[in-house]
Amino acid sequence: MLSVLVLLPLLAAAALLVPAVPDRWARWAFVGVTTLEVVLAAVLWARFEDPGPGALAFEQQVQWIPGLGASYHVGLDGLSLALVLMTTVVFAACAVYALGDEQRPRLQAALFLALETTCLGVFAAADLIVFFLFFDLSIVGMYFSIHGWGHGDRARSALQFFLYTFLGSLALLLGFIGLYVASEPRTFDMVALAADPPLQGSGATGVLVLGAVLLGLAVKTPTVPFHTWLPPAHTDAPAIGSAVLAGVMLKLGTYGFVRIAMPMLPEAWRAWAPVLVAVGVVSVLWGALVALAQSDLKRMVAYTSVNHMGYVVLAVGAAGMLGEGPADDGARATAVTGAATQMVSHGLLTSALFLLAGVLWTRRESYDLAAYGGLAARAPRFAALLVLAALGSLGLPGLSGFVAELQVFAGAVAVVPWSAVALLGILLMTAVLLRAVQQLLTGPVSGLAEGFADVRAREWAPIAVLLVLAVAIGLAPRPLLDLLEPAAAAAAALVSR
Amino acid sequence: MSMTTSVLALLPELVLLLGAVGCLLLGSWTPRLRQRRVRAVAALTVLVFLAAAVHGLLSDPTTAFSGTFAVDETTGLLRLVVGGALLVLLALAGDEVAGHPRESEVYVLLLLGADGVLVVGGATDLAVLVVGFLLASIPLYGLIGLSAAATAPEAALKTYLVGALSGIVLMLGAGVLFGLAGTTAYADLGAGVRDAPAAAGAAGVVLVVFGLLFKAGAVPAHFWVPDAVQGSWVTSAAFLTTVPKLGAVVAVMRLLEALPRQDVWPLLVAALAALGMTAGNLAALTQGDVRRLLGWSTISQVGYLLAVVAAVPSVERARPAVLLFLAGYAVTNLACFAVLRAEPERVRVDQWRGVARRRPGLVVALGVALLGLVGTPPTAVFVAKVATIAVTWEAGLAWLAVLVAANTVLSLAYYLRWLATCLATTDQDEDEDSTTTRRLPAALAMTCAAGAVALGLVAGPVLALG
Known part of the structure; x- marks a missing residue:
């Protein structure tokens, strides 16, 4: 069942490669398959029972390369199931949004379906080689998306994105091999490696191996100072490419922290924890400050991603700062839950923001905030969606971002009091998003806003679905937290070994 | 006997x-x-x-x-x-x-x-x-x-x-x-x-x-x-x-x-491997002729191969890794040359500008082959390279393992330069289209590229041999 969920989009993509398929069919096949994926993921959720710490539900294992101790091994726990659900929703939203795309729609549908397989594959992987395989293929797929369907200086941005993240992935691979060589018996199996972490008590070796893993994940996430590929990649990517890149693919990095780095290298993780907290705080503040200075909507949203991922890094870093007593353990678990919630929340909200930015581009080919004015009068539906997405992104209570950030800070500040500095980031974020909303929407209709057509059904419907989910999580977070909390508590407990 | x-x-x-x-x-x-x-x-x-x-x-x-x-x-x-x-x-x-x-x-x-x-x-x-x-x-x-x-x-x-x-x-x-x-x-x-x-x-x-x-x-x-x-x-x-x-x-x-089994001989081979992959990659960086580029690329690939060989005396798993690498390298490299033959008039990298538009199938084959030589999953060379890094590390040659990874990054630069040129758009669109694509080599290239992926997926049996 899980393998079907992962591989179905790839099969559909292969079918769409046949040149005889008409564009119309391809567009609707894209919508159909991604919707079916949402249904499949929902069925998995309905049948999901928490497998308990160190185990996986829907597990499947097939021998692949026994000589290397690698197998096709997939399975889900609460965290990965939540991300799988989020991924299928984001892709389905992109598919509906892409119904109006004119540029080679058949190939675009095939490419994004293949990308969906790679993203789901990473979240489902229970073997480091399988994880790396999908991780790397997602980079290749996104490269083609930016290069083939982007705008502006797309060739350069795509290449920069590829080189940067591919370099990061090689560091990651080196770290994986370090884990493999240290394990006894030799294996790439994530469940086995987490159950019996290989480099415990190895001192510098473990710290170096984790350093390589962290470097790879930090580039992908991205955190300061490895974030420089992100703004150009986003600016020149197509709308749905940006939505997938920010909504789903950034999570591949943060998910790696919780799924690989924390359980497999607990001792080294504790050694790195202060660095991670510091990197997280700097990412939060730096991302917000630089976003404040942007005049381009997409670059601004890209920097808000750096800020939001900073909260995640801060939280997982704090989870490695051991204190005494059960109260502390609770706080660390809360921080990880917050990080996990943030992954889901950011996926929904940022995808919505990037799709909204795409609306601007299809009509006026400009993201320049100053070039618009008074859009609220011309395009009220657009304005309503943008305001809601912005409020969610800045962490207003009642939306999913608030639930996430509240837990992150509740957990992190309890363990590392000085990390409260990062609260300033929320304030800055408010300034960033309100300024953008004000520049675009308020005032007299002027500049590019004149004659601006409001969003059409295929544009607002997917964005609305994403935002409705964000509101639902904000108002009733329990179902999501029921999924995330056991997995987060398990991860926090594994770090203290 | x-x-x-x-x-x-x-x-x-x-x-x-x-x-x-x-x-x-x-x-x-x-x-x-x-x-x-x-x-x-x-x-x-x-x-x-x-x-x-x-x-x-x-x-x-x-x-x-x-x-x-x-x-x-x-x-x-x-x-x-x-x-x-x-x-x-x-x-x-x-x-x-x-x-x-x-x-x-x-x-x-x-x-x-x-x-x-x-x-x-x-x-x-x-x-x-x-x-x-x-x-x-x-x-x-x-x-x-x-x-x-x-x-x-x-x-x-x-x-x-x-x-x-x-x-x-x-x-x-x-x-x-x-x-x-x-x-x-x-x-x-x-x-x-x-x-x-x-x-x-x-x-x-x-x-x-x-x-x-x-x-x-x-x-x-x-x-x-x-x-x-x-x-x-x-x-x-x-x-x-x-x-x-x-x-x-x-x-x-x-x-x-x-x-x-002294310590020196594996070390000699390891040194030659390190030298070969680095020199091959550095030289390939500056090549404008795709044939010379591929030539230098093969020199660097032998470097990786020798790196596995250096681990053979001390690590049991290295021997099957050599064999897998040989098979993966052969099929991937042949795919590259079949692509060359399919477009015999394009000998310089810049002559490949915009080929992706006109010959998508061929460029897909080239892409699989070039990314395969880098070691991108799920191709055969990827599995072989993972094995390479693992066995060299295990043989106590961690520096060589790091060097293999570093060289892989380095090689990305020139493989991608070629591939990105193929994908770039051209100014003069159709008038240059006089060059002919040869069908048979193009089909061969696609077959070999498919073979490289297939070999990666069924690498298990090969690694079990030896």
């Missing part, structure tokens, strides 16, 4: 030899424009050879001719890879040299050269190694020199000079080792070298290894490779960058295993 069983054990090699002689005779009595039948006979020979090789692989490991030739799983797998490569090369040659006055000779030289490579790869005796070296080298000179291209004579001469020098060095080394150990058989070599003066033993080993590095096209005996690749047919370029490397790497591995 009787003569008959020895001959039976070497049946595949014998088939190739007889097939080559048959093709030569047949070619002499066939009109120039009907030489296609020679190609058919050559292909048939390879098929019979492959059948015999499979039979050999299923039989128990043995040795032939008083232990001078090992017929084990390594030899068996080498035969399969060489046979598969020969089929691709014959198809490529059929597209490229059809109608050439020396058409049938090309087929004969391909078969003979491959036979020599098999002898090099299977030899467990220095004397047999020397014979194999000569048998593998001389057809190579012919393959390069027969082309009518203006650059072919220079390429052939360069290959010949480096080859002749390496041959002499190899024989010198074999002579020194024979003098020290009193035998040429690998089985007794170890004991002989251990008791000999260190300097003399070292000189012998270094000389033999240098000779083999010429066959492998590896640093420091690599200078002929880019010129030979650029100067002659694509068929000969594909042959010389694929087939001889297979045998030579296996030969280095067998020699390394035969030597007393």
